[in-house]
Amino acid sequence: MADYYKILVDSEHYIHHFTIKKGTNYWGLIFYSNHSLGMEKFLKVCWKHDPLSGEANFNIDNNWELNSLFATLGENIKKDTVSKEIKQLILSGEISDNITGLKYAMQKGCEPKLFTEVVRKLEQQKVIERYGNVNNQSTKIHKLNKSKIYHIKRVL
Secondary structure (H helix, E strand, C coil): CHHHHHHHCCCCCEEEEEEEEECCEEEEEEEEECCHHHHHHHHHHHHHHCCCCCCECCCCCCCCCCCCCCCCCCCCHHHHHHHHHHHHHHHHCCCCEHHHHHHHHHHCCCCCHHHHHHHHHHHHCCCEEEEECCCCCCCCHHHCCHHHCEEEEECC
């Protein structure tokens, strides 16, 4: 249902969902915010309760959990998928600054720090360069003013 609502709103609005399992019952919560701070706080709580996908208080995506058979550290389906999308968008030039990237990560249901991690890796691999007021801030996006914006360009 949350995906349907995402179609109805523009890119400046945020919608995310969280499922709570209590006994044999499942409760769905759909959260909407037209402000980045509201979504940032909601996502922080979601990812605190579900470090695998930020979507439920149980293993909803069938990720491998610690202490289970065949568990591997660092394997996370949602984070890996969104990281690849962010990388492709940066390399194609669709994400060319930190504000756009941080908001994109939140719209995909991930904490904004995921964007910062992807940018750091790409910069270490010398695939991109950041210019402007380069910083690694990934919180309080609503307070980022023109002095905190940096741009990203691909190194050829």
